[in-house]
Amino acid sequence: MPLLSNDAFLSQLNKLYEKSRQQRTVYVTMKRYAYPQRKDTKALADPDTEYPCIVRATSGSTKISTLVNPHDTERFHQHYTNIAVLHMDSLKKKVKVKKPKASKAATKDATKAASKA
């Protein structure tokens, strides 16, 4: 499978998690991508050199990968964890998800009213 853009990778990853609900395992691997600098010892020794991060995902025989550049990290991480958390729902739940604080009073009254009605 060729290298995908970040967004394409994320949507493919979504499908991968969905397909693997029955029996498969999804592996997501992350590694520093330093291939262009492999012979450049100066760049490798420089503590300020920034590298892309290669992210690969496999499940069964499907393989996808993407390169995440340093300035895309936050966005990618946010989307990636959203997808991961969404699909990792067979884990044991311990704490119930809290309701947002803002409409707490309103919802309380509403539940009372609803139960009366």
Added chain:
Amino acid sequence: MVYLEAWDDYQKAAEELYLRGPLKTRFVSEYRHKEGTLVLKVFDGVKCLKYRTDKQPDLKKFERLTLSLMCKMQNKREADMMDVDEAAKEGAEEPAITTPIQSPPPPAGKKARKKKKN
């Protein structure tokens, strides 16, 4: 193959292991839906650290470790890494960071308010 029990130990050991060999070390997450297990692995070709969980609250820790290791892989500075949480609390200070999108209040609340007024 070493399974660590305590999360704090695992995170510390994983980050140390990564920094010792940043070019060789990889970070793998294995998720088995049927068994409901998530296994994290940091491997540098010699030493392997693993953490196994079947609890949902551990996902938050997994998120944090992922971000921390990604930043280390890209050689981003620690300060940049911390900004994600701070920006969410204090509002973005740097223009480079997009402000987190606030989720709209749940529709149930709105309906409830309307009901109350009527």
